[in-house]
Amino acid sequence: MSIVPKETIEVIAQSIGINNLSSDVALALAPDVEYRVREIMQEAIKCMRHSKRTILTADDVDSALNLRNVEPIYGFASGDPLRFKRAVGHKDLFYIDDKDVEFKDVIEAPIPKAPLDTAVVAHWLAIEGVQPAIPENAPVEGFYFNFILCYIIYVTK
Incomplete structure (x- = not known):
């Protein structure tokens, strides 16, 4: 059944x-x-x-x-x-x-907004060990900044 x-x-x-x-x-x-x-x-x-x-x-x-x-x-x-x-x-x-x-x-009905396009922007974090003061490079303080400087100095040697 x-x-x-x-x-x-x-x-x-x-x-x-x-x-x-x-x-x-x-x-x-x-x-x-x-x-x-x-x-x-x-x-x-x-x-x-x-x-x-x-x-x-x-x-x-x-x-x-x-x-x-x-x-x-x-x-x-x-x-x-x-x-x-x-x-x-x-x-x-x-x-x-x-x-x-x-x-x-x-x-x-109103047409929905189109999605935003994705974009990739490249910039230099540091040029010859010096970090340029541009909006993409926010001021970094403390450990992270020291780590980047040590890495840049190590790579440039």
Whole structure:
């Protein structure tokens, strides 16, 4: 006996276009579906624990699917845990309450700022043992300054 009822298998088959699935086939597929779901969830829990988190996220499930060479689920990119709500009139049926997004609001939203470009600037720390007084060379005091001077003197000898 499987936890996944054969009716669920029949509904999933109808949703992908298989309308004439017999109840015997659905009954035989239910334990296999349960096994595969358990296997993916165990891998997802491993991914969660390796990430040192206590909340299972959609990214953990995607990582588990990638480990099994299965195409990941698209559409859930939030790092927040999913908030399930109980369906009215059903004690064991839950759903994710998604907000509707108006296309007009997305178009009219301001464009985010472009990320800053990275740059590398090179300058001399010291020239012939003398540290130039430029903004890149902040005044260094104490041990660190003595260490640099000793290193510069050692290298120049």
